[in-house]
Amino acid sequence: MTGAWKSSTVWVLCFLTWTFVEPAHGFPGMKTADRGSGSGAGTKAGQPGTLVEPPPGGTPPPATVAGIEALLAGSGTPRPLPESGPGVISVRVTDDVSEHPVLGGLDVILTAVLSGKVIGQEQAETDSEGRCAFRNLITESSVVYTATVIYQGVRYTHPSLTFPTDTTEADLEFQVYPSGPAPGKASIRGVHVILETLDTGKGVQVTEMLFIDNPEKRALVGGPEGIVTFALELPKTASHLEVGQGLQRDQISVGDGTLYYGGPLYPGDNKVLLSYHVTPAVGWTFQRRVSFPVEMFDVFVKESALRVVSQVLKGGEPLNMRGADFLRYHGGPFDPGSLISFRVDPAPTAMAAAGSGRTSAVPVAVMAALFASIFVALPILRPASSTGAKSDTALDAERRSLESERDRHLLAVSEIDMDFQDDKLGEDDYHRLRKRHKQAAMEAMRKLDSLPAADHPNFCTRCGKRLEPGDQFCARCGARITAGG
């Protein structure tokens, strides 16, 4: 037992002093199905079970709900189940692991709840086939029944059930596991922390989910009372603590700055869910020193106004989870003894990010502008009388026009030759048109020759290189330099 208790302490995460503002109560918005449902038990309404004879003699309590309420008035203690109805709940308990399909001699407790108050409780023992039944039960839909089995120190609770309309029989099945000392081979698969700004805008809601995996086909227990204990620390300004599903809420207790869970770890997934508020939303630190291996630690930030600063958590990558946007920081695996810590800061703004950029953009822009301006202004800085300052004249314009006309008529001649070859032109038209264009080309060439000799060009007409006076060939491309271009 001592060893088991010591084993259970490995589940202690870390300690910090904190205060509760409100006692733990049901986690809003979460289904409150208890862990016992994960073991596979389900309600099978309508199936007949073994009848149990009603107790001899005695007046049955009133059959109506009002009558029961009256009966309960002034009484704070659970009473035996009111036996004034036709309802029958049959219970069967099996153990899959040990290959014994049935278990006998187990205590099954049936509790009836009306309007949040326990109105009755009864205990029965399973027979050699693992069966027992509760009879003469009120079947009104306002009465909720819960069944609990305790096996080897582990409590299994069936989800609450009510009798559907026109149904008087219900079957419950429990699949139980043998229990053994913690920690076994259990490990924490992941710790997920979600940060969301409160509707008031003045704080952040922190939701923590621990996924503890028990791969063994037995429930793990430990400690002096056969329970596993671990503690969770909270930030100093945490408030509005709420504990959610996954573990039996009646096994949660608080004290000395520690949230204790005292209960078994069932086979498969065990989920611990809790949430609390932290005010203000930024500037606080989350710390956990883990004394066992943690495979993965995630922080999901739902609001872009928050940033997580951490040395052990990397990321900040956006994650689109079914239409919701999250920023995800993650780390792991973490060895025992690791400190997982992060600080929640305000997110950087675009203007802040731009601020530093503005100062470094100016020098670059100035340099670029300077170089470009020098490049552009260089020609203007030349003396006006340099060799490059010759401008076009009317003579040059006329020369180019004649050259264009010459080329056009020569091109027309070659096209006419091709058209005649392709039978697109009659012979008479061919000779007539060819003669006309040839004469026009010769006239253009004659006019070109009659123009005054052009000055030595300043630029090579082929490659554009600036020429020196007297150049006969271009130094770059080798083109012959002729007067007039």
Added chain:
Amino acid sequence: MNAQLGYYLLWFALILSVYAGVAAISGSVTRDSRYHDSAIRAVYATFLVLVGAAGILVYAFLADDFSIEYVADHSSRVLPRFYAATGLWAGMEGSLTLWSLILAGLTAFAVYRNRVRARELIPWVIVTLSVVQVFFLLLQIFVAGPFERVSGLLPTDGRGMNPQLQNPGMAFHPPTLYIGYVGCAVPFAFGMAALVTNRLDDLWLRLTRRLTLLAWLFLSIGIMLGAWWAYVELGWGGYWAWDPVENASLLPWLTATAFLHSAMVQERRNMFKIWNMLLVFLTFFLSILGTFLTRSGFVQSVHSFAASSIGWYFIGFMVLILVAFLVLFLGRLPGLRSAGQIEAVLSKEASFVYNNWLLIAVLVVMLVGTFGEPISRALTGVATTFRGPYFNTLNIPLGILILVLTGICPAIAWRRATPANLKRNFVIPLVISTAFTAAVVITGYALGEVDLVASPAHRYAVLTFWSGAFVAVVVGIEFHKGARARRRSKGGSYPGALLSLFRLNSRRYGGYLVHLGVVCMFVGFAGNAFNSESQHVMKPGETVEAGRYSLTYAGKRDISRSTFAGIELNLRVSRGDRNLGTYGLQRRFYYREDQTTTEVAIRSTLLEDLYLILISLEEDGTAIIKARVNPLVSWVWLGSGLLVLGTLVALGTTPAERRGRA
């Protein structure tokens, strides 16, 4: 740092553009080449500065810099980097930057190439293009800035890119289209320079021929990429819906096509100067109009247009360039009148005139159909809708006439086509095309696919086949004649002679290839008349019939990627006993963009496409699919490829150019 630097670079580009225009005017007026040279350098510097600005924006996309609003609006961390880089043109602001960059690049190129041989035109080319550049830069600096920062908190992630844009075709469609649009500005600028300097000969045409052809090529590629994207991505089974934004890209293409053809007449016969001046202006004007239509939201809603100021700026700019052009054009009108005239109704010159008028007619149809709805809504409160039937009813007959001209023009002679010439050049094509079409019709009737009596669409399709065959035979004969003449003069093999034709006269024979490409595309368009569609409800293992195909439900599976999750339905396609493969139809949900898309499956052959669309897939495996059989669609893409190839050939140099004469 990046956004601020990008903003400064835009300002600097604006200053350089203004300076370039002012310096160019100074140089021209004072005849001082120092200002001329300085203006040219300012053009080069503008290009470099805009490369920097665009580079900063692309880098911001690749680095997921969501402090820039444009990046946050059009990208996300999970977007593949290739598509992140294309975010530059995903929205209006970046598109304006792309426009400026391409304009600066083409301006620098055109100025560099022509700075010596067109020395008197270049200053006014710089002025014109600088005015355009200044307009777009002012928009980016004051109206739709690509470097605006997000206000408040830094987003942790961007809003992502429309999943339908995450497609290779759509990645390249905007930049190719923009090169086409912007490319139309350069010949316009040379035209304006010719008007200013009164150099009304064909110099400006010859200098810009290749650039015009290049712009036309990119317009064509951009339009075809858009059509292909619509076909494979949008999942409605077609590739052209006469959507206003689609029409916007076609408008300048029509006038550019007319301009390219009638420019030849001015070069050969010094005619059509007025036509060419008007066409080059219209092409540029319509490219600005196309950009305006795409970005202002005008055709979607006049109210959304009015809510955004950018539309008004575009309208103001278009009025400015219209007024500037008209003033110059009307002032130079006497000089633009041709000395020569069209000598015969049947001549190459006349066929170009008919071609121009037919293309203008299509343009008018497109303009009425594109602007009619918003204008009627604005004026009367009731929108008159112009949809597919309107465009098809008018454009199909016009298109067929243009196609026929495509066959007549290469074979007809300049100046006058004699009856003997007509007989020599057109009898064989007429006979062959008629015989071919008759065979097609008879076969179609025998198979029950053709009904000329009941279906006007079938009649138009048959006319298209006839016209296409006619053009193909004419072009084939042209190639044959050229190869035969080449062999007569130079000897050698027939294939060698054919290939040498492209080298000898790349412009002519490249043009013939383009015409063949157009024929193929029209054949593909005609296939629409024989489309069929069916819808089926299928359960696992079931087989349904869609036309000549059997579709068997082979299975379904879930698919999951980093950017999306989805379901895929696998259909096994067979025809008779022949298994044609298994095809996957998908519906995807993109997480980041919160959007669902449909991914179609297409089985393509030269004869027809089997087009499969997943309508729904239930949990129990029941699927509703739509199956379309689209005949001859592949001919559209084949023809596009041939058009591109032909244009690239036509861009080649002539022997005279290689000798340095032209």
